Amino acid sequence: MLTIQSHSYHRSQYIHSANAVSGYTYGQINSVKEYFGLRAKNEELAKENARLKELLFNKKDTILEGNATPPGFLSDFKVIQAKVIKNSYSKQENYLTLDRGNLKGIKGDMGVISDRGVIGIIDKTTKHFATVISILHTNNPMNGKIKNSNHFGSLTWDGKSTGYVQLIDVPKLATLKKGDTIVTGGQSFIFPENIPVGKIDKIFIDKSTNKFVINVRLFNDMTNLGYVYIIENKKKREKEILEAATEKDADKR
Incomplete structure (x- = not known):
């Protein structure tokens, strides 16, 4: 010193x-x-x-003139951000838990996606949490389609690999090949149309139905999930009421 x-x-x-x-x-x-x-x-x-x-989900196909925005133009879909705090993927019926609940407006039957594609569907909620039926669930069919041909089918999971789901009941008239993209269809009001799911990996023929069974490699790594997005379709209830009334009238005839 x-x-x-x-x-x-x-x-x-x-x-x-x-x-x-x-x-x-x-x-x-x-x-x-x-x-x-x-x-x-x-x-x-x-x-x-x-x-x-x-x-993006509320974007219409038509181009607006000037700065005019008609009432309700951005009102069909609402997106809520959440984080996965629990995730199962090794069972036959898998679920996720999110850190958002009904205080944030989350309800059952809302779609859940990530930046890469479909995750699942909201099952139950509390004030602060929600559970999600994963796409890796053997009893949770979703509507899907082949992006290039618009032929529809049902997305299911055979319970085997966490990296693949199956698109079943696709008619043999469908034009498809390995590498084609599978997206959500327009028959369900849970998801907006054209949300990515995965790519065609293998194509089979179901001998009992004579229709295609497609093995789809998921875009999502379902074993490694962080932030997700919950989609509310504000017109879902209106559609359900209309379809229920139509079916009721049809039964009377």
């Missing part, structure tokens, strides 16, 4: 070394702060993605 205090060179070297140590320490502290700040940043990005998806 006497040497450092009495010689300017030694004093400058000490100060330089001390600054280097403190600078390194502050750098490490800042890195830790940035690491723990990633969660907040990811949350903000997920919220922004939800907003953009809501705009």
